[in-house]
Amino acid sequence: MTRALLALLLATSASAAAPRTLRVDYFHTGNATEERFSLDRVVLEPLPWPGHPERTLDDTNLGKYLFEVRDRDTNRLLYSRGFASIYGEWELTGEAKRQNGTFHESLRFPHPERPVQVLLKKRDEQNAFREVWSLVVDPKDMLVDTSSPPAPGPLLKLLESGPPEQKVDLLILGDGYTEAERPKFEKDARRMVDILFTFSPFKERKSDFNVWGLMPAAAQSGISRPSTGVHRRSPVGTTYDAFRSERYILTFDNKAFRELSAFAPYEFVEILSNGNTYGGGGIFGLYGTVAADSLWAPYVFVHEFGHHFAGLADEYYTSESVYVPSADRLEPWEKNVTALKDPESLKWKHLMTPGTPLPTPWEKAAYETHSNDVQKRRRQVRAQKKPESEMDSVFIAQRDWEEKFLSSQKYSGKVGAFEGAHYEAHGYYRxxxxxxxxxxxxxxxxxxxxxxxxxxxxxxxxxxxxTFKKTP
Known part of the structure; x- marks a missing residue:
């Protein structure tokens, strides 16, 4: 255990006798029409629980899934959190219609004093959470894994605003950096953190955050990019081409990700991948990713962190998507997109600009014509294996055109409901x-x-x- 980690452990424990962190690792298996769950192991993580002791119940109504921890004897609700998962995205792909898949996942919560019932719930078509799995966890069971792997490296304090239990704790986790590149990781991490806090409302709430850095040393520089024949065994396992989408970066090695992250107090994680090809990803309550050396890393980092941190949906709809369109236009759980089936009950009605019509008109056809042309040029750049600078040029020209075009629209800057969102040209609104x-x-x-x-x-x-609603 490193000196910095030991100091953090002692300081946090002394502050309020915080409980340790308990983690339930499990396998999530299924396809587009069925799913099942099986326990892998229960783990006692090395650090105290970093969360606020009085904010244990989730009142945001975010996430495709929700898990609850209830006292086994009294059924009292002790902890809850909404989240999304890789499986939850994969089941929407064409591959899930053809075959089964298995994904490793984790649930983390404060170490309870007595046995608890852990309930996993999933949204139905009416957006209500329905139980899909349940298990009893006894914190005193002899099979609870109390071992601890070696610390992955020194814990960096990139931004320290107060005790972990009083702050939002964000971990910047490096992947694909060799030991010789440790200074580069720290420089990259500090650059991303500085950028995040230039965006509202993070800028105004900076004092509510702690940001930590960890970098397990990689044997080789960089991460996997299968579409170009590059494969790396990086510590966190991040890879381009997730779901066969060349720009999508994920790690499917949840166990490695969790064991490494356990050496920092965290509620949110951004995986900083050592690469220069445009790419990233973000899953609510799991992690965000970004290729650190891409020209567009500042944008991708903030965009993907929006997915990870607040469950924000993608509002674009003209880029290629790996997800199979739904036959029904169900109301999304994400707060920034809607099917607009009842304008009178629009989920962001309280933020509407007075006098803005619903749906809100804009020159959608002209935008789509230009965007489709950009997509053709992007495919040509990749097919011809041109340097990343060629793709950057395409993106810069696209950005310049879109900024001018969108800012000139009649309802630019107004809050309304603009058709085209959630990967769909029709039926969803931003x-x-x-x-x-x-x-x-x-x-x-x-x-x-x-x-x-x-x-x-x-x-x-x-x-x-x-504020919370009463819970039985």
């Missing part, structure tokens, strides 16, 4: 014409996205009281 979740333009998060982000910050930190 709150504003432009946003970090829509384009690579130099624009902020829209008002609705900012509101969703603030709600999550309030769940973990800040002085505002948290």
């Amino acid at each position: 709150p504003q014409l432009d946003c970090v979740m829509f384009t690579r333009d130099r624009v902020p998060f829209c008002a609705v996205c900012q509101s969703a982000i603030s709600q999550v910050i309030n769940l973990y930190a800040g002085s505002r009281p948290q």
Whole structure:
């Protein structure tokens, strides 16, 4: 155990006798029509629980899944969190229609004093959470794994605003950096952190965050990119071409990811991958990823962190998607997209700009014509294996055109309901014409996205009281 980690452990434990962190690892198996779960192991992590002791219940109504921890004897709700998962995305792909898949997942919560019932719930077509799995966890069971692997490296304090239990704790986890590249990782991490806090509402709430850095040393520089024949056994296992999408970076090695991250206090994780090809990814409550050396890393980092931190949906719809379109236009659980089936009950009605019509008109056809042309040029660049600078040129020209075009629209800057979102040209709507979740333009998060982000910050930190509905 490193000296910095030992100091953190002692300081956190002394502050309020915080419980340790318990983790349930399990396998999630199925296909597009069925799923099942099986326990892998229960793990006692090395550090105390980093969360606020009085904010254990999730009132955000975010996530495709929700897990609850209840006292086995009294059924009292002790802890809950909504989240999304790789499986939850994969089951929407064409591959899930053809074959089964298995994914390793984890649930983390404060170490209970007595046996608890852990319930996993999933949204149904009416967006209500329904139980899909349940298990009893006895914290005193002899099979609880109390071993600890070696620490992956020194814990960096990139931003320290207070005790972990009083702050949002973000971990920047490096992957694909060799020991000789440790200074590069720290430089890359600090650059990404500085960028995040230029965006509202992170900028105004910076004092509510701690940011930590960890970098397990890799044997080789870089991460896997199968589409070009590059394979690396990096410590965290991040790879391009997730779901066969060349720009999508994920790790499917959840066990490695969790064991490494356990050496920092964290609620959120951004995996900083050592590469220069455009790419990233973000899954709510799991992690975000970004290729650190891409010209577009600042944008990708913030965009993907929006997915991971606040469950924000993609608002773009003209890029290629690996997901099979749904036959029904169900109302998404994400707060920044809607099917607009009842304008009177629009989920962001309280943020609407007065006098803005619903749906809100914009020159959609002209935008789509230009965007489709950009997609053709992107495919040509990749097919011809041109250097990354060629792709950057395409993106820069696209950004310049879109900024001018979208800012000139009649309802630019207004909150309404603009058709085209959630990977669909028709039937889904976004709150504003432009946003970090829509384009690579130099624009902020829209008002609705900012509101969703603030709600999550309030769940973990800040002085505002948290309100809960009564729970049986």
